[in-house]
Amino acid sequence: MQSHLTRRVFRAILNNEPLPSSRCLYRSLHTVRNFRLRGLDLPAFHHNQRRGFFTYNAAPTSNVQSATLPSEIGLKPMRDLMRSLADKSRGPTFDVLAKAFNDFLGQRTVLPGVITHFHATLLSVTWHHMRTHAEELSSEEWQRTLSTEALENVLFILSQAKCLPESQTVVRKLARAVFTELCRDPSPGMKHISRSAFIAYINLQALNGRPDEARDVLERFWFRLKKARPTPWHAVMKGFAMVGQKRQLALTAENLEKYGVKFDSKSHEDLVKFLIQKNMLNATKTFYECPLSKGQKPAVSVKEAVIKYAVLNTEIAWAESVFETLSDEPVAETIGITLFWEAVQKQSACAVLDKANILMAGDQRAREALTISCVNDLIEYANAIRNPALATSFATLASQWGLESDTRTQLLQLESYIQAGDVARALDSIEELQDPESIALANMPLIDKLITLLCQSGQDDAIFDRVSTFLDPLFENNVWLEASTVAAITHMLLYRHDWEGVSELLRPRLGLYDTEERTKIRNSLTGFILDLNQKSSDAWETYNLLLLAFPETGVSMRTDIMASFFKRYRSDLAYLVFGHMRQAEDFARRPKPDTYARCFIGIARNQSAKHLQLVHNMLKLDVEVDLTTRVLDGLMLAYASCDMSEQAMKVFQSILQSDEGPSHKTIPIFFKACAHHNNGVQEALKMMDKVKLLGIERNRQLYMAYVLALAAHCEFDLATEALETMQAETGLEPTRNSIGHFYNAIPSQHWKDEVEKWARAKYPELWAQLEQIERREHDEGLRFKIETNEIAV
Numbered sequence: 001m002q003s004h005l006t007r008r009v010f011r012a013i014l015n016n017e018p019l020p021s022s023r024c025l026y027r028s029l030h031t032v033r034n035f036r037l038r039g040l041d042l043p044a045f046h047h048n049q050r051r052g053f054f055t056y057n058a059a060p061t062s063n064v065q066s067a068t069l070p071s072e073i074g075l076k077p078m079r080d081l082m083r084s085l086a087d088k089s090r091g092p093t094f095d096v097l098a099k100a101f102n103d104f105l106g107q108r109t110v111l112p113g114v115i116t117h118f119h120a121t122l123l124s125v126t127w128h129h130m131r132t133h134a135e136e137l138s139s140e141e142w143q144r145t146l147s148t149e150a151l152e153n154v155l156f157i158l159s160q161a162k163c164l165p166e167s168q169t170v171v172r173k174l175a176r177a178v179f180t181e182l183c184r185d186p187s188p189g190m191k192h193i194s195r196s197a198f199i200a201y202i203n204l205q206a207l208n209g210r211p212d213e214a215r216d217v218l219e220r221f222w223f224r225l226k227k228a229r230p231t232p233w234h235a236v237m238k239g240f241a242m243v244g245q246k247r248q249l250a251l252t253a254e255n256l257e258k259y260g261v262k263f264d265s266k267s268h269e270d271l272v273k274f275l276i277q278k279n280m281l282n283a284t285k286t287f288y289e290c291p292l293s294k295g296q297k298p299a300v301s302v303k304e305a306v307i308k309y310a311v312l313n314t315e316i317a318w319a320e321s322v323f324e325t326l327s328d329e330p331v332a333e334t335i336g337i338t339l340f341w342e343a344v345q346k347q348s349a350c351a352v353l354d355k356a357n358i359l360m361a362g363d364q365r366a367r368e369a370l371t372i373s374c375v376n377d378l379i380e381y382a383n384a385i386r387n388p389a390l391a392t393s394f395a396t397l398a399s400q401w402g403l404e405s406d407t408r409t410q411l412l413q414l415e416s417y418i419q420a421g422d423v424a425r426a427l428d429s430i431e432e433l434q435d436p437e438s439i440a441l442a443n444m445p446l447i448d449k450l451i452t453l454l455c456q457s458g459q460d461d462a463i464f465d466r467v468s469t470f471l472d473p474l475f476e477n478n479v480w481l482e483a484s485t486v487a488a489i490t491h492m493l494l495y496r497h498d499w500e501g502v503s504e505l506l507r508p509r510l511g512l513y514d515t516e517e518r519t520k521i522r523n524s525l526t527g528f529i530l531d532l533n534q535k536s537s538d539a540w541e542t543y544n545l546l547l548l549a550f551p552e553t554g555v556s557m558r559t560d561i562m563a564s565f566f567k568r569y570r571s572d573l574a575y576l577v578f579g580h581m582r583q584a585e586d587f588a589r590r591p592k593p594d595t596y597a598r599c600f601i602g603i604a605r606n607q608s609a610k611h612l613q614l615v616h617n618m619l620k621l622d623v624e625v626d627l628t629t630r631v632l633d634g635l636m637l638a639y640a641s642c643d644m645s646e647q648a649m650k651v652f653q654s655i656l657q658s659d660e661g662p663s664h665k666t667i668p669i670f671f672k673a674c675a676h677h678n679n680g681v682q683e684a685l686k687m688m689d690k691v692k693l694l695g696i697e698r699n700r701q702l703y704m705a706y707v708l709a710l711a712a713h714c715e716f717d718l719a720t721e722a723l724e725t726m727q728a729e730t731g732l733e734p735t736r737n738s739i740g741h742f743y744n745a746i747p748s749q750h751w752k753d754e755v756e757k758w759a760r761a762k763y764p765e766l767w768a769q770l771e772q773i774e775r776r777e778h779d780e781g782l783r784f785k786i787e788t789n790e791i792a793v
Contacts, residue, residue, distance in 0.1 A: 069507070069508050073107045074100035074105075075119075076100070077097055079122060085129070094136065097145075098145050113162070114163075114511065114512045117166045131145075148193070151178050152193070154175075155179065155197050155201050156197070158175055164514040172209065175204045176213075202225075202236065203235050205217070205239070207238065209239075210239070222259060234270075236252060237271065238274065238287070241275065241283040263292055263293045264296055265292060268288075269302040271287055300329055300333055308380075311384070316344070323337070330365075333369070335366050339356055356370065372404060372405060372408075375409065380412055383412060383415050388417070388420040388422075407434075410429065411446055413429060414429040415446055423453060440473070441473065444480070448481060451488065454467045459492055459496050480512060483517035486509060487520045487521045490521060491528070494528040499541055502525075502542075525542050526553075526561065530561065532564065532568060539564070540565075555581060558589075559592075565577060565602075571603060572611075574611075593628050600615065600631070600635050601634050604637045607642050607643075609642040612642055619635070630663070632658070636666075636670070652666070652673065669705075671705035672708075672709070687706075698729060698730045712747070714751055740773070740784040740786045742755060743770075743784060744783045744784055773785055
């Protein structure tokens with residue numbers, strides 16, 4: 001039976017609809033075709049006593065986990081509306097929609113979180129639907145969605161939330177529509193709109209790709225915004241820098257004075273450091289180069305920040321151009337960045353030490369300016385170029401200069417241990433920190449790397465417990481984790497067969513990531529499924545999680561998954577994977593010609609006649625798939641492998657009559673079909689004559705398929721003659737496997753003994769090699785245990 005928890009937690013995953021009720025554990029069966037087969041030996045999750053990330057030290061409770069996560073509140077009615085509009089069915093009532101819309105925004109008032117494309121689309125569709133039917137709304141419904149308070153609330157929430165790149169266009173359009181609605185009935189001085197609503201809208205447009213629109217609104221309503229601090233002009237300037245519009249940024253800076261706003265070195269520094277903190281390299285370059293008011297120059301501190309940031313992002317040429325502007329500055333003010341630049345140029349602790357001695361010679365102020373921060377910057381650079389040994393040598397400079405290490409030094413050294421893959425030293429280093437929990441929460445990028453390292457180092461209980469120790473406070477504080485970290489944790493849980501843990505980990509987090517980040521996490525699941533060392537039941541359990549958590553998984557990956565089950569000789573499971581593709585509502589996720597071809601190849605490997613008939617019938621009905629030669633080759637191979645030679649020959653005739661015609665793979669498959677055909681010997685001989693006549697290349701695969709077709713009909717003389725003339729016909733000599741496959745293919749032990757006599761006499765060395773291989777008893781006699789000579793399509 002499927003785990004209740006697994007079904008329950010994933011049914012409400014983002015981009016799926018929330019749980020309707022925690023009391024009904026079976027209600028989701030109609031929404032997901034989730035197959036469980038008898039005999040799969042599925043684990044009993046509810047009896048699992050293994051320590052889990054989400055249940056450690058938890059008090060026993062009879063209550064089922066809350067059916068709906070806070071981030072899912074209000075989603076289901078809005079999604080129902082979108083579906084009803086698509087299929088023109090009856091949707092939710094206005095009061096239900098108004099409550100859902102209001103509830104979704106309300107629960108984000110304190111923690112705005114992330115707005116995905118899914119969220120933005122639902123909000124936009126719902127709001128426009130309510131706006132279109134404004135005259136039909138009750139006063140309460142109107143108050144929740146179209147009142148000034150409701151409209152401003154939309155702008156506040158959207159401006160505070162993190163909008164993923166793929167959602168920005170929808171968010172901007174929704175914000176524009178909401179703001180336009182706010183301005184429809186202006187009061188004198190637009191006093192009915194709060195100043196914070198104006199600023200929220202300006203920030204939304206400026207920081208999500210439309211700074212020109214933000215500027216227009218700011219100019220239009222400047223009379224309401226001139227006293228705002230910080231000035232909204234800074235958001236507009238950041239927006240122009242983020243989209244790389246240098247000219248518009250410069251023009252905006254030039255025009256600030258007429259609005260009574262200064263763009264001085266302090267404002268410049270604050271904005272540049274903001275962009276550095278956001279890790280926007282191109283925007284930082286654009287903004288740094290923007291002219292300041294009245295010919296002012298960037299401060300030394302911002303130059304230092306830019307040089308470090310540029311170097312850490314391998315923009316050495318730009319860093320050098322900025323560094324050259326510091327040549328006239330006092331040594332005491334630039335000693336840190338000078339030593340940093342020396343490290344970049346020489347990548348040697350000794351060179352940095354020598355440079356420091358020169359700079360500090362006779363200059364007490366320079367000596368006093370040399371702090372542990374300078375050493376930390378050197379270690380950070382070594383970590384940026386992933387050189388743990390250099391980081392260690394830079395760390396020794398602290399003692400040589402008589403400086404005490406601080407927390408940042410310890411964290412940077414921890415990062416170097418992580419880069420070196422030194423788990424023991426990394427764990428020792430974290431233990432040396434004072435209040436490691438608080439430090440971890442304040443340094444999440446580093447903790448992400450540490451957790452990833454631990455997850456990749458093994459799945460034993462000791463490692464698992466250490467990872468859990470780090471994760472417990474993070475989960476308690478709802479800390480956002482990097483997608484790569486979630487992927488690593490997922491990997492560990494999968495290989496520990498902790499399906500509940502995977503479910504509980506992913507459900508509240510998948511909606512926080514964009515498409516590229518989701519792909520990183522999805523790769524953990526697909527990697528496990530494609531690992532042929534894993535049991536079929538475990539791979540199938542993971543596949544069911546994949547279906548629910550990542551419905552966007554493409555045909556190519558699903559085809560690989562299907563093929564992996566064929567390789568496990570589980571054609572029943574492979575067929576179900578194919579069926580899921582076949583049932584997809586989106587045509588883009590339906591089987592492609594390659595999918596059919598690989599499905600037939602897998603059926604041939606498994607010799608599954610039942611599934612062959614089912615898939616062939618689907619192909620006949622699938623008007624979207626062209627019958628390419630590769631598809632027909634796969635179909636012919638499947639029929640031939642299932643001993644259905646007559647059907648295989650019919651497919652061959654279809655290939656001959658097709659516009660594309662046969663491929664270089666078609667002839668070997670034809671010979672395979674001859675192996676069990678009533679008239680197979682004659683057909684094989686005629687085909688070989690045509691091959692010679694047409695000058696078709698006779699490679700080893702084709703020629704051996706011909707030999708095995710003769711052998712299958714006990715044509716000993718013809719088959720041995722073909723092998724003896726193989727070098728003359730093809731330029732290739734028989735190999736050990738050539739003799740072995742001939743032996744295996746010929747039926748009855750009598751003829752196998754004849755092959756042995758012939759091989760001992762004709763190819764004694766090859767037979768001597770074969771004798772080292774185990775032979776097993778089969779219905780038609782002994783067979784060598786050698787890999788089947790499969791025909792690739």
